[in-house]
Amino acid sequence: MLSLAPQALVTPEDRERGLTLLVREAAFSGGTAALTTGVILTAFALHLGASNVMIGVLASAPFLAQLLQLPAIGLVERWRNRKAISVGTSLIGRAMLAVMAVLAFFVGTGPLLIFLAAQVVLCGLGAIGACAWNAWMRDLAPEDRLGQVFARRTAWLTAISVVLGLVAALALDRTAPGSSARDWVFAAMFGAGCVTGLISARLVACMPEPLMPPAPGPVNVGELVRQPLRDGNFRRLLVFVASWQFAINFATPFFTIFIVRQLRFDLSFVVLLSVLSQIANILALRTWGTLSDRYANKSVLAVCAPTYIVAIVAMIGASQFGSREIVKLWLVLLHVVMGASIAGVTLTSTNIALKLSPKGSATAYVAANAMVTAVAAGAAPIVGGLLADVFAARKIELIARWTGPGGVFALPITLTHWDFYFLIAGMIGLYAIHRLSLVEERGEIERRAMVGQLLVETRRTIRNISTVAGLRAATDLPGTLLRDARLRTRLRRAQQAKATRESEVT
Template structure:
């Protein structure tokens, strides 16, 4: 029995479950039922993500005694896993069972959360390695399943209903994320670090995430899948991705994207480590910062959408990118202030700024990638942009983890002194450990902003559709390990890549047939 048949057998025993086979004829009532289930599923998938990803995942890794290298590796996994979507496109095309792929990958991946729940009671090296392997499998299967899911949803939801359906999903995902984030902060705040009670809290979170994730998989299994159109021929992915790299202006954009993603992901994945280990704040406070960042991200996205429609996307980036980089550099100030209340207010303000500005960077950079794409090749260009982002954002935190010990053993002190008739004013500045990362990220970020100035913005794009897409992406279930919301929005490879390839194959065959008739 193959894996898909096994999954079908499992779900056949569940009450109300549907077959995992696609349906050749999909009635209007069945389609509407599927769209309702699509919204309901967001409650459970959002709950699983809220309890097991982001800041909670970092905090759990620190609870197990993870090194800085492991924290960086965990931060890199969601990015690097996106590269698996390219072979996943071939899998979808060959197997043509998108529902089976999505359900099976969800089932296997989310059972890893049960393993993580058990590991909450251990701090041995073996436990850390198992945790890392489980997270790697979860991210990898999530990327493969996400590719099948995206292609499936585009066929299930009518074009005129996409915005409404995914807007409602976004509302539920956001609400669940905020509520459970606050609940997790409260639970962790009431349990001392390293205590048995803290073990139980983390175990309960990951166990609950596993249960809600499996419920999500069952709901997905109950949703109908339309039969994929007949295969039009092999998809030449290399040929598709070769065209963007031959475009000089788009290559300049890729240099900006790579340097920008490297800069911000060199520092932001370690915010939780910096706040907990260097500033000695509770994990619950970091979760509150994450909630504040998510709220700012959500509120600011519509504003940046309107501004990108009114002005150029490069103008939005010219405001958002420097503000975001300055906020990262300003994290150094948190280690300079002596008053704990001032430090808290400083961190809250910076997370609000970063949450709001990263929304503008994500929206504008994705808009530019599409605007620079020739008609009929948009998905290939966006896919190249996404892969560049994934590689740069994946390498940066791993390198950051490797260099952590180097910077931990070094310190830079600067004493600024002002003399006047009224006395002497001194301002001591001391950079240590993670402060070097924030400064280095700022320098690389300035280079990225310079590269952005070389990009010429051309073309037109339907702004409203892109705002909806990016809004949904910023609320995706797998979030960056940082406490800043919305960092992974640009890394997801477009689910329409396969469809775009088929359209181009049809067009080429039609042109050949027309040429044959005329001759």
Template sequence: MPSLSPQSHVSDDERERGLRLLIVEAAFSGGATALTTGVILTAFALHLGASNTMIGVLASAPFLAQLLQLPAILLVERLRQRKRIAVLTSIVGRSMLAIMALTAFSTGMLPLLILLAAQFTLCGFGAVGSCAWNTWLRDLAPENRLGQVMAKRTIWLTAINLALGVAAAIALDVTDAQSLARDLVFAGMFLIGCIAGLISARMVSAMPEPAMPERGDRVSLVALLTPPLRDRNFKRLLIFVASWQFAVNLATPFFTVFIVRQLGFDASFVMALSVVSQVANILVLRYWGELSDRFANKSVLAICAPIYIFSIVAMVGASQIGDRGMVKLWLILLHLAMGASVAGVTLAVTNIALKLSPRGSATAYVAVSATVTAIAAGTAPILGGLLADFFAQRRLELLVRWSSPQSSFSVPILLTSWDFYFLLAGPIGMYAIHRLSLVQEQGEIEPREMMTEMLNNTRRSIRNISSVAGLRAATFVPVSLLRDGRIALRARRAAKREVKPEDGSV
């Protein structure tokens, strides 16, 4: 293995080779993640007979592990060997995937406990390693090429996620539940993920690490994190982030459980829904970025957040529809909406946290935001899992009846189990959106104005459709119109700010 020590000087050739490895390495790290997290991990836990509480604890692991990034900051500052930390934590953490693969052939509580312990170990070492990795990457990539390099890396990550997502869906579809073949499929996924993760660590070890600057005055974590907590506007953002993450993660980790256990679909269909959501996310992410630059991040959040919350609540509809074909169509439409809207939410929350951070203090502000996210998102699925049995033993029946002289009909509504979770996420999410309205961001506008400009341009585009190219253009966000609308809005605001005579006349 190459040296894990930092270099006082990194040549241009070494830097270029490191950047090439950085892009290619994404295929292996992304592969390890795609085959062992999210829907696959939940489906695997269900395959082993996990309870709802166990599912909730598993879902909380990636979030709660992020709390280790705070002491990891001190570890990086003390050792000042980021490559050594990143590589060793990656090897130890991803070796847990091999242990998780072995649990596929066991039954009972023991393999579930081993799976849980391995997941927390993996996430914990990953959090420490990512703290070192992020600062190392920032020093390795030149300022003027960081965006280009990360874009190429993202393409690799996206491609491998989609490809392996489709492959996993097919593999699960051709095997029977609770069969030896299904055991082998899950074991194979985690074993391949382990191998891909170790290859990733080997490639990372070959990348050069520029030595960190000389250590200045040591700053405690308390001193580092105090200023963000005293910033009134930033605290408003933190309340929004906490309530939003709690609402979302109270329900979404149990989508797989709901679709498999309550609706009776196979895990392969859940994987297909995950792919649908990822495709929607990819298609609109760039356009949400353009809108956030032109209309401010808060304006984008004011549109995306309600759509996402509505989609969670609308999952209740899947249990009310009798035709299974219509249920599938309904779930596909909801996952398209969730994939598109969560892209805007994730982008805007990250951007607004950076935007509200004073220059030179962004690290502390983002660290506080990440900590609040970890606590809220980590506790929500645990609480959800613990309350699952409570809701499972309760049901709410409503009968909506319409009568007229000519005819009458009735619509029965039955809410059970996970339906209550999705409804509960609604008011919590609406409270989060209310808290967002109190956050002040320079340049924000009314969401209605942004939507009006988008719809107006869409109408113009539809009128001009005369070819396939015209049809394609109608589906894109109107960049030029958005710019013109923004300029006009600024002009109107400038006119309003003009000083008026004391008698109020113009």
């Protein structure tokens, strides 16, 4: 009989079996996410007649629901059965997807409010389960393999999202907006998401849970919350997380509306862009996971975060080009860049929070990180939705003019509506990157050294897929050795400087 009780002794075989199930389970939880979140959720809401404010509220629900992790801390610390909490909340929460599937055949304010309520219940129970899940994974996965394990898991999540994303794009492309056929498409997506979610919960129930250490005394939730706030380094991480989450969630929830309503592209094209982004995500994950394990999560973040912010700001270019073909190519390029960079941000931001949390008592630290994320990421799309009408009535026109003997060249730039969102997100993102520089993580290296190592990894990958790999390797060997030697020298200097600073402090 399947047991949800924690184990006093988790053998190496049990641990490896659990890590294997952790990766396999991602295929089913990834299926649920691919069919019921992101672009699909926004598209479904638009299909039901949602306004910009409603889109913002729906986008904020998964984040604001994370505030329930505060009472969840007390639940985990008192019950000390993280598996039972994770499985129970998953089963009840994902049953809400069946309710949402039925709503595809109704229109009006009532179904929209029920849709929102179901989403809130799903996200709320998911947040409670996530509090137990994250602390459970902190004790199950070995610290030196966090990057490797979660990179493999994320690769599965992204791979299934790509496959199902293509299926969703094909289904949406073959059905007319507002038609009864599209009703059935959305109902099928959310119904299938419910089934895969329940299978995911079954696999989670088979994973071993290490027994939590005995509670030192009565649980004081307020003290648990204050504990990570007294940690100066973790507090600096929380400031970065807050500013970063507000920056990206101020703009990204409205990408679908921007592309469909302002640029006038089909919804199926938006889904295809999402698929391309996920493919880039898969291709980049292995490199980011390797680099985060070899060096430090902050070093990877220092490369990925600025890249992602620049790509968001560059979305402004999509409204400046006159040719729709150029706009399509521009959107494809930006989604590939965002997919590759967000892979590193997602992986390493999760890992750095886990790494800076004390082993065996990570619940409060993980929950504090989640609550800060909830407030910042949840407030951003609501603010964005409320300001939609304000920015829709504003416009900035700039003209760059070059005058020379050959004539006059003028480059007009017009910022309207959603363009303001991308610009504001970029400015807040720059502040977030500054805050990241203040966080200390053991083993970090300089950004230039990380970029150099990234180029080395990329060159190796390209060489492996080249039809003349042997010839390339033979002719490029001396240059590669010199570059690797210079990189090792930089790393030694960085590590020595770090050790010197630490010794001076102590």
